[in-house]
Amino acid sequence: MELAVAALGSLLPKLATLLTDEYKLQKGVRGEIRFLKAEMESMQAALDRVSKLPPQQIDDLHNIWVRDLKELSYDIEDSVDSFMLRVDAPSCAKPKSFRRFFDRTIGLLTKAKARHHIADDIQDIRSRIQEVTGRRERYRFPEVAVQPENTEMDPRLPALYEDVKNLVGIEGPSEKLTALLMQGEGAQKQQLMAVSIVGVGGLGKTTLANSVYQRIRGEFQSQAFVSVSLKPDIKKIFSSILRQVSGGEYPNAEAWTHTELIDTIRQILEKKRYIIVIDDVWGESAWTQIKCSLTENSLGSRVIVTTRKTDVVKFSCSSIDGTLCELDPLSYEDSKKLLCKRVLNENEEMHSELEDVSRKILEKCGGIPLAIITTASLLASRPNKTKYEWYTVYNSMGSGLQKDKSLENMRGILYLSYSDLPSYLKPCLLYLSMFPEDFEIRSDDLVRLWIAEGFIDEKQGSNLYDLGERYFIELVNRSMIQPLYKKDGSPRACRVHDMILDLIISLSSQENFVTILEGPCHISSACNIRRLSLRGSKSNSKEEQMIFPATVNISHVRSVVAFGDAVEWVPPMSRFPVLRVLAFKSRSRNNIHPKDLGSMQHLRYLELGGDLKTELLEGIGNLKLLRTLDLWGPFKGELPASISQLRQLENLLTANMVKFPDGTGNLISLHELLCLSLDESPNTLAELGNLTKLRVLTVGGLDKNQSYVKTFLQALSNLVNLRRLVFFGDGTCSLDYMPDQWRGPARLQSFHGDLVTFSQVPWWFSSLSELSSLSMRVNLLRQEDLKLLGALPVLRFLDLVIDAHGTTTEEQLVVGADHPFRSLAEFKFMHYTRCWLEFARGVMPKLQRLELVLEARSREGGGFDIGLENLASLTHVTVKVDCDGARMKEVEDVEYKVRDALDMHPNHPTLKLSRHYEGRMIKDEDKDGHEVLEESDEDWEYMMKDENKDGQEESEES
Known part of the structure; x- marks a missing residue:
């Protein structure tokens, strides 16, 4: 649902742009675009309405309509982008020349042809809109007044009734949490205190909270344990708290108002030492309301909060004197103990032939108890405890979430976290399915990819890269990705837990969001492929690598990310006319023809590794929409002069031996320049001050030639947006060459x-x-x-x-x-x-x-x-x-x-x-x-x- 909303959100501004005088469309075409824009806005409003319905009320007909609408939006955007490129193409000929006259004449004919083409496209799109809408109307059944009763069991319920003897690895965290709850001396110990347990879904937060609650509840006069859930019924929660802290004195409290419930709870708790567990809090709003019922009575009362979101922890600790208990995954030894307890008989030991496969299974589970228990149920269901049977389970874990019924509880718990994401984060998370498991995804690269795909909307007064960093941090705070930090404590990269990766791969497949190809396989030609993640293996022969027959339509692909040897069997670039992202995550061997590269005019993101030849980049000046050029391999040549024509280029990332051409100062949109070697490119130093949007600069060579330093510092004073400055080299230099009134980049x-x-x-x-x-x-x-x-x-x-x-x-x-x-x-x-x-x-x-x-x-x-x-x-x-x-x-x-x-x-x-x-x-x-x-x-x-x-x-x- 949210992916269709995102597709429409990207399309509507472009339709509005087409209606401006700049594009000089015929009156009839403008009318068609107005119709198209109005129709899309109505569909967006309808999507918003459907998205607010409970899941059980959204039938398959709605889902088919949403899918068709999303695909239609993509196709319209591709058509509009192609038209804009053809109409906006500038002439490079000199003024007042015969060549200029010739180019202008050809350009006018080309633009007229483009306008005629967009008119034909819109007619075809209008027919498809009517077809999609008509199909939905033809097969719609009358609305049913009575909604089906929701009989699903709360997936957290088993954790509350788990037999203590089955728990593994809980002793240490339990003792730590107990100590946190009982710490303090004198007046400090008597204050109301909250301890928040935070961690990813399935980590055992509820189990830990309940274990400690059962252990120490006898030391308190009143006790309560309530679960909040994703969409909480606050009145029901208050009623449950009231029944528990009052000992069942108010059996019919559901009919009371919120105020009556809160006042009564506070009255009961006012003179009692109490402990209350508030399990699975998803948002600040729920906590704010529940907190109203908690009273500070200086009797040493305690509150335990469990949540998947660090934002909730910060908020709860700020509103009540509190502390954080970050729950770590199980150690390998405890993970193995839990697996054996669930799969083997009481006195049975694991056979030596199962050691290696069990280690691989546990590595994939990542120490998450629910993942281990769920996988153990799969292993226990196998008729024999053999190495072959266990490897079958291990190899199926990547797709098990959608195929095996015994995994529904695990999927339900993880899906709750996905459902709670705001619409703008869902495509960002699903895009992570482009990367293999255990792949270290650099945060900067990920933000650039999101921007190239159009997932980040530019808002008033906000920079796209700042917003992208905010999105990344939000996914970290929601425990959806595992951050890896720089030495200064800022996130530099992330990994995705295998169980969450399984979920998003499943969702991406259902939504036709990402197509993953690992080695030789057949591709269905039934659907339009939008994004390709290619993962090669050295074991694949050349014959096996021919997986893209001409009958398969890959003309709608927007992203191609290739890993390993897959870079060698990427199809010809001419088969990707609307490609926005091309990323080779391993060393390539120049299997891209220079002519093809120069014709990829929709490209926003280009990442190439390996020892590239300078000729390959000759046509790069044609890529007018290019935002990121990442040449991360040992490329040591000179960048072509045409690169200075890329006025929308925002990130230029190279090795430190690359020579930049004269005219680099024309790249006025640059946000990041890495790496500028002044030994190789001394002329670029004089142009550096023109790059006033620069946010990140990596520079070297100042230690080799002290005469560069003063010019560099003068340029530095112009870089008013610079946030990060990195130096490389191995000598000594001074940065004190300027007069007293000189100031450095204030936003550094x-x-x-x-x-x-x-x-x-x-x-x-x-x-x-x-x-x-x-x-x-x-x-x-x-x-x-x-x-x-x-x-x-x-x-x-x-x-x-x-x-x-x-x-x-x-x-x-x-x-x-x-x-x-x-x-x-x-x-x-x-x-x-x-x-x-x-x-x-x-x-x-x-x-x-x-x-x-x-x-x-x-x-x-x-x-x-x-x-x-x-x-x-x-x-x-x-x-x-x-x-x-x-x-x-x-x-x-x-x-x-x-x-x-x-x-x-x-x-x-x-x-x-x-x-x-x-x-x-x-x-x-x-x-x-x-x-x-x-x-x-x-x-x-x-x-x-x-x-x-x-x-x-x-x-x-x-």
Whole structure:
């Protein structure tokens, strides 16, 4: 349903554009387009109305009508896009030339032909609209007044009655949750407190909440357990709470008003210590209403909330003093124990031949108890416990959600999460079925693909990429995707849990949204293929790879994403006339003809890997709608000059050895430029200031030629929209070449310069009020630099390295109250000098993770006191002990004092200790310090690898 709404939402603005004077359509054609637009708007209104009906009231006739309408919308949009391209095509001939006259004459004839063609298309579309509408009317039956009774069982119900002896892996989480509920002393323990359990559907949140509830309910005077569900009946929930907390005194409370129910519940709870479990909360609205019935009586009452959405957790913890309990998947050992308990007899052990296949099955289940239990039911239904039978189940898990009846409960629970998604997120989620299981999907790539497909609507005052990032975060918060984070805590990629991937593959197939081909198979020619995910295998022979016979119509395909060897059997590009997305996720071998590439005028997204030839890209200037060009392979040539004609290009992503042509400054729509090597493209530096929409820039070569720096800084002042700046290289440079009145890009949020050594912290950093992530390597660090950085208001992540050449760095640096780093959450401080930090009271109030290098050599005055106890929010500490020139006793003394300091810390942070340069320690028996152990190559290589591993992520982007 939502996919049809999305298709119409993309089409209607284009129909409105066609009615403007710009396209000079004949009066009759304009009238047809007005009819078409009005018809589509009416259908959109009808779709909205149908979408609000309960699922049991939407019959197959409605579903067929929705499917036909979606396909029709796609075809209309393709026709409109083709017309706009033909009419908008500009002439490249010089003014006042015979060629210009000739081109203009041909252009007028071509445009007249295009207008005639769109008129024919609209006539055909009008006939199809009448056909779709007429079919629906012909087979419609009279409305039935009485709706069928919903007799489906709540899929969460079995979790409430699970036998305790069948539960696995719940002891640890149960103890943790109990401790959270009972924590606190004195007045704090007496306050009303909420603990929220968050996690994906099927993870065991209800089971855990009920287990703890049954264990501790006896310590409370009143108790209640209620389930909220996706579409809650609030009055029914209040009635249930009232019956439970009153001991059944009000059996007929359903007839009461909301106010009467709330007042009575509050009156009962006012003088009682109570515990209430509010299970499966989906939205803030439901929680806001239920919270009205909870009263703060300073008797130590407790509330447990379970939810799949982190937004609900944040809201519930802000409205009642609360904390978060994030439920982790089961370990492999517990997963195996649960599987065996469900499949094998009590004293039966798993046969050795089943070990490998059971491990693969459990990896696919990903530690989700419901997935393990559901799969176990499939295994138990098999007549024999053999390796062959279990592999049959394993191989069917990708399609089991739609084929096996025993999986209906699992599907129902996961489908609830999908149903709760807003309409704009559903196509974004279904698009993830384009990627194989366990594939790491970069968040930036995914947002670019969504934009190319038209899934993100540009709203007033909003940037498409900001909206796309918001969509990504929303899917994370709803537990639909598993995020992978950068070192600064921001999401860089995601994976999709196999069980959720199964669901969205099933839905994509039903909706004809994505067609997945894995190796040799036959394609039905009955339906229009819209998106192709091709997954190759080296085992496929050349004959097997011929899977696209001429009888199969692939002319409506909008996206082709190819993995593995599938890039070698992609059909000729001429068979994809309306292709918007072409992405090769493995190295290609130039199997695209340059002429074909230049003719793909609908293309918005092009991603090619491998060692490409420059000739392949010669026609790229024809791709006027191209938004993303991603050449991620080892391409080291020069981009063609025609690339400067791509005025809509927003993302230009290349390796760091690519040469950009003159005219790159004409790409005025660029949002991301990666990677600009000034060694290869010095002329581009002078044009950089023209790219005022640039949001992300990766640049190298400043360390090779200091004369570039001033020009670069001048260009930087023009990049008013720059959010992320990344440097690559291996030398030293300074960024302090500008006068005092010069200011850096005010909207900069992320600065990553840990692959280049800067002479010092640039003074203009003080103007970066939005900087939240900073990693850099400097030769010199002074007290005033710490004061500058500490004053940045939203700095959350800081990775600061002092290079070995920084001999003038002050030995003792104090983080004081005049530069408190008030937003910092993670701090990494590495140095190769005799420098150390001390933390004053009250600084870094939000710091949770700290990583330090500590010298073991005796300091002047002795002792070890850097003020770790003053970091009030600290939870994780990593200390690397520098053993260079120290005795074993001194090293052990530092380690002891670190442990002792953290043992005294009220939060008892976790500690990770390691030693570096152990090969350079002084032997204990050497009293004079002359006999020094030689530094081993292994120690040095390990140290360098460790220091650079965090920067590796940025170098990969480079």
